[in-house]
Every structure is written in structure tokens, then in C-alpha cells.
Amino acid sequence: MNETLSRIVDSGVVAVLRGVEADQLIGITEALREGGVTAVEITADTPDVAEKLGEVAGSFDDEVVVGTGTVLDSETARTTLMAGAEFVVSPSLHEDVIETCNRYGAVSAPGVMTPTEAIRGYEAGADFVKVFPAKTVGPAHLGAMQGPLGQIPMMPTGGVGPDNAADYVDAGAFAVGAGGALVDYDAAERGDYEAITETAREFVQVVEDARDD
Numbered sequence: 001m002n003e004t005l006s007r008i009v010d011s012g013v014v015a016v017l018r019g020v021e022a023d024q025l026i027g028i029t030e031a032l033r034e035g036g037v038t039a040v041e042i043t044a045d046t047p048d049v050a051e052k053l054g055e056v057a058g059s060f061d062d063e064v065v066v067g068t069g070t071v072l073d074s075e076t077a078r079t080t081l082m083a084g085a086e087f088v089v090s091p092s093l094h095e096d097v098i099e100t101c102n103r104y105g106a107v108s109a110p111g112v113m114t115p116t117e118a119i120r121g122y123e124a125g126a127d128f129v130k131v132f133p134a135k136t137v138g139p140a141h142l143g144a145m146q147g148p149l150g151q152i153p154m155m156p157t158g159g160v161g162p163d164n165a166a167d168y169v170d171a172g173a174f175a176v177g178a179g180g181a182l183v184d185y186d187a188a189e190r191g192d193y194e195a196i197t198e199t200a201r202e203f204v205q206v207v208e209d210a211r212d213d
């Protein structure tokens with residue numbers, strides 16, 4: 001297995017950080033790392049995303065694997081890969097983004113909702129697929145897709161939290177992606193990074209326990 005992918009598997013939970021201010025990105029990432037979340041996706045709609053991503057990637061070296069989220073075009077994939085991203089995630093399927101990632105040896109994950117999209121992304125060279133938005137279809141949908149398409153690693157994202165992550169893992173998810181249920185931006189604003197660490201720890205534990213079952 002590709003090393004970046006195995007580090008995402010090890011994390012179990014991939015944090016989606018959207019629109020986070022530069023001065024909070026490092027603190028939030030450190031709080032997440034402390035809680036065991038070692039894969040972080042900084043969304044491309046963050047102003048100056050390449051610069052910020054480079055700072056985070058440089059600050060955590062091998063401790064945290066940093067990727068770009070919400071990537072809709074190959075220019076954004078390339079620019080952020082050059083800045084230090086190791087993986088690229090999209091909410092939708094873009095074969096040019098997958099191609100760009102493969103060109104530079106990076107992991108790519110298109111967003112998919114159907115078996116046809118999942119296999120199309122995988123055939124195009126994606127390392128795994130993000131089932132998005134997971135909340136509208138739930139774990140049963142992911143489980144049903146894993147039936148005939150068990151060779152494709154799937155990561156549900158959108159509405160996934162500590163209360164339902166185990167159901168997705170039981171259905172076959174190799175990891176889960178989470179934003180809102182994982183990172184409390186108000187807590188970061190107050191400087192309460194311990195609260196973020198606590199939630200991360202609980203979340204990772206839920207995924208680990210479900211994997212062990």
C-alpha cells in the first residue's frame with residue numbers, strides 16, 4: 001500500500017479544516033494530533049491555501065499527513081501538491097485531478113455517490129474514494145457498494161461523527177472524514193485546544209473499537 005494511504009488508514013479519522021485562519025491552523029492541527037488524528041485535509045477554498053498548507057505540512061513533517069480538500073481542478077491539485085500536500089480530496093469526480101495526482105505520485109480521492117462513479121474514479125487511478133455526502137445515504141449505502149466493489153477503499157464524509165462512525169466502519173469504511181463533528185471552531189477561538197483534543201481522542205477510539213470488533 002502507498003505510504004501516504006497507509007498513514008491515512010492509521011489515522012482512521014481524517015479532519016476536514018475549512019476556512020481556518022492561519023494563526024489557528026497550527027494550533028488546531030496540533031490539538032488533533034494530540035488526540036490521535038494524524039491526517040488533515042485543508043480545503044482549497046481557504047484563502048492562500050497553498051501557503052497555509054505548506055506551513056502546516058512543514059511544521060508537522062512525518063507526524064501528520066496533510067492534504068488538500070474541495071479540489072475541483074487540476075491547477076489547484078498541482079499548486080497545493082507543490083506546496084507540500086500529500087493527498088488530494090474532492091467532493092466530486094474529476095479525472096484530470098486524479099491524473100495530476102498520479103503524475104506527481106500523490107494520493108487522490110474523488111467524491112462519489114454511486115457504484116458507477118466509484119469504479120470510474122478507481123479506474124482513472126484514484127487510491128480511494130470519498131463517499132460524499134455520506135449523511136444523505138448513510139452506512140447502508142456504503143455497505144451495499146462495498147459488496148461488489150470491495151476492492152475500492154471508501155471513506156464516508158459529510159455528517160460523520162463519533163455517534164455514527166462505527167456504523168460506517170462496520171459497513172466497510174477504511175477511515176472516515178469529518179469536519180463539524182470533529183473540530184469545534186468556537187473552542188479554538190477561545191483557545192480551548194484541549195476540547196478539540198478530547199473530541200479527537202473519543203472519535204479515534206470509536207473507529208479503533210469498531211475496527212477491532
Ligand SMILES: O=C(O)C(=O)C[C@H](O)[C@H](O)COP(=O)(O)O
Pocket residue numbers: 016018043069070071089090091132157158159160177178179180181
Ligand atoms: O468539500 C469537501 O471536500 C468536503 O469535504 C465537504 C465537507 O466540508 C465535509 O464533508 C465535512 O463535512 P462535515 O463533517 O459534515 O462538517
